Amino acid sequence: GQNIDQPTEMTATEGAIVQINCTYQTSGFNGLFWYQQHAGEAPTFLSYNVLDGLEEKGRFSSFLSRSKGYSYLLLKELQMKDSASYLCAPRGGTDKLIFGTGTRLQVFP
Amino acid sequence: DADVTQTPRNRITKTGKRIMLECSQTKGHDRMYWYRQDPGLGLRLIYYSFDVKDINKGEISDGYSVSRQAQAKFSLSLESAIPNQTALYFCATSDPLRTEYGYTFGSGTRLTVV
Numbered sequence: 699g700q701n702i703d704q705p706t707e708m709t710a711t712e713g714a715i716v717q718i719n720c721t722y723q724t725s726g727f728n729g730l731f732w733y734q735q736h737a738g739e740a741p742t743f744l745s746y747n748v749l750d751g752l753e754e755k756g757r758f759s760s761f762l763s764r765s766k767g768y769s770y771l772l773l774k775e776l777q778m779k780d781s782a783s784y785l786c787a788p789r790g791g792t793d794k795l796i797f798g799t800g801t802r803l804q805v806f807p
Numbered sequence: 808d809a810d811v812t813q814t815p816r817n818r819i820t821k822t823g824k825r826i827m828l829e830c831s832q833t834k835g836h837d838r839m840y841w842y843r844q845d846p847g848l849g850l851r852l853i854y855y856s857f858d859v860k861d862i863n864k865g866e867i868s869d870g871y872s873v874s875r876q877a878q879a880k881f882s883l884s885l886e887s888a889i890p891n892q893t894a895l896y897f898c899a900t901s902d903p904l905r906t907e908y909g910y911t912f913g914s915g916t917r918l919t920v921v
Contacts, residue, residue: 731909740897740912741850748907785849793903794840795910799849 700724702798704786709804710776718771718784718801726791732760732771733785735800741785745771773803781805810834813898813913820888820920828883828916830898838901839881840910841865841873843894850897856881857903888920 701723710716722730729748733741747753747762747769759772771784783800790796811832820826830839841853842865852865854873862873870892874882885892895917899910 729906733909738895738915738917740914741910742912743909746907746909787909789906793906794852794855797842797850799847 700790700796702786702788702796704784704798704801706799707802707804709806712776712778712805712807714776715772715774716776716803718773718786718803720769720771720786720798722767722769722786722788722796722798724788724790724796727764728789728791728793730760730762730769730789731787731795732758732769733787733797735783735785737782744784776805778805778807809914811898811900811911811913813896813916815916816914817917818919820918822889822920824888826885826888826918828885828896828898828918830881830883830913831879832898832900832911833879834900834902834911835878836900836902836911837878838903839875840899840901841871841881841883842897842899843867843892844897844915845894853883885918888918890920893918893920 704720732744735741745760752761757774762769783802785800786798787795814829840855842850856875872884898913901910
């Protein structure tokens with residue numbers, strides 16, 4: 699079967715670092731995406747991992763371990779505008795993205 | 808102009824009415840998708856199309872139909888709308904030759920069935 703598990707909600711303080719974890723089970727695997735989605739808006743692309751390891755892009759980094767079915771998104775120097783939902787989306791063997799329910803992050807001053 | 812355009816942005820309709828949501832794209836992508844999003848349930852795939860002559864059901868296709876009129880256009884129809892189809896609907900596109908870029912989403916259509 700296919701399953702994605704990530705925390706429903708997280709809170710953090712402006713300027714801090716937060717790590718959002720995702721575990722997944724898919725039929726086949728062709729990479730994993732992280733998307734950011736502000737309330738009522740479209741998801742926007744944040745990162746893509748296809749090999750094990752860490753991908754860094756500015757304040758955001760994403761890690762993948764294919765053998766463990768595990769990924770995390772690391773957000774540094776949090777800003778108020780980072781308050782949003784973060785969607786973990788592995789791509790299965792049929793080449794379609796499978797979306798988790800997302801983690802709603804609230805950043806407080 | 809947006810790369811992926813959805814119309815309408817908001818729609819209120821009555822139970823039993825037929826409604827069409829439209830999606831058009833200027834990205835030249837072959838692949839197009841329709842998702843619905845409900846609070847606490849994430850994005851769920853309704854239908855997808857990998858080229859003009861290709862239509863595939865997703866995980867929640869019952870009560871919906873689609874038409875891929877051209878590479879750039881992919882429409883979603885609700886033949887007889889019911890209240891539990893109230894949701895935020897997203898169209899998305901992808902390029903099979905640039906899979907590392909994932910999907911590009913439209914701005915969404917908020918549909919309310921009363």
